[in-house]
Amino acid sequence: MHDVVVVGNGSLGLSLGLVLARRGVRVAVLGRPHRPGAASTAAGAMIGTFGEVTTTLLKSDYGRTKLDWAYRASRMWPQWLASLSPDSDGTDLLTADGTIVMLNTIGLPEIDTENYRAIRRALTEYDEPYEDIEDIGWLDPEPAARPLRAMFLHHEHAVNAPELLVRLEKAFLGAGGALITEQATRSRHLVVEEFLV
Ligand SMILES: Cc1cc2nc3c(=O)[nH]c(=O)nc-3n(C[C@H](O)[C@H](O)[C@H](O)COP(=O)(O)OP(=O)(O)OC[C@H]3O[C@@H](n4cnc5c(N)ncnc54)[C@H](O)[C@@H]3O)c2cc1C
Structure with a gap:
């Protein structure tokens, strides 16, 4: 059970997941391991x-x-x-x-x-x-x-963009976050104000 599911395992999704996990939020980051179409793997950084x-x-x-x-x-x-x-x-x-x-x-x-x-x-x-x-x-x-x-x-x-992703992933898992190696097929818009502090 997660409080927040971040869709997308690029540098921004993982960074957001890490910040939330460090705040004690139960958070999962969703995305396939080879990151199809990711800008973070193409970046000059x-x-x-x-x-x-x-x-x-x-x-x-x-x-x-x-x-x-x-x-x-x-x-x-x-x-x-x-x-x-x-x-x-x-x-x-x-x-x-x-x-x-x-x-x-x-x-x-x-x-x-x-x-x-x-x-x-x-x-x-x-x-x-x-x-x-x-x-x-x-x-x-x-x-x-x-x-x-x-x-x-x-x-x-x-x-170093690829190495940054590796380190973000490790830090995220170390902070108690979960990686879900799936593709999201639909999303609903929600604003959960308690996480926006
Ligand atoms: C060629 C290139 C060079 C760049 N150079 C620089 C640079 O030098 N400096 C700089 O600051 N910025 C640069 N940028 C921009 C920077 O890379 C992006 O702004 C940044 O990486 C975006 O990160 P992100 O996590 O939002 O998106 P992404 O890295 O694109 O990550 C999105 C992730 O979500 C996954 N995903 C997509 N759909 C779904 C779904 N339905 N379910 C689950 N997962 C999904 C994708 O597979 C991907 O892994 C560059 C971009 C490009 C393309």
Whole structure:
């Protein structure tokens, strides 16, 4: 008997299941072990916030909120990864230390150059460190895709997506959650307020 059944065993379903299990909720996560169609197994797994900023994002309240949440979430990653296993501080799951964002000759100035500027504007607003990279001579680009400018974002990392799923699953089971290796065929909408605190 479960209080909550989470449909979908990707990184979000497992994370939600884990948080609930840690709160003492009897929770099951539903999904087939090979995860057909899962985005979590395809992901490049960048923990990106500012590299994803566009002019459009900065124009709307929704976009601003999304950026703000992404920023706050990115600050929680180290603690979250460390919480997944007693044998690791979580840093072994990280596969990149910082990210290089490049503006290249592909695309349009009014879109790509403006989006590059939007990234810098957001970085400045959030007082985030970044560095212009002057020497990009080590690149061997296609002639039509030569870099114009590049910057290094110190705090944009990446995580090993397959290993994250393994660790989430272990942590979830360790916290008393149950995995049901089935496919849901229908769902009903319910809001259970006591779990929303
Ligand atoms: C190519 C690619 C690259 C990406 N790169 C990045 C990146 O670099 N950084 C980043 O932050 N995000 C990236 N994303 C987005 C990110 O991967 C997703 O936002 C995230 O993985 C979604 O997780 P999820 O658990 O919600 O969904 P999913 O990982 O899609 O998990 C859904 C799960 O539910 C299961 N399922 C579906 N239907 C049912 C059912 N009826 N019953 C039971 N189970 C079911 C599926 O099999 C799957 O296992 C990328 C996505 C793609 C596709």
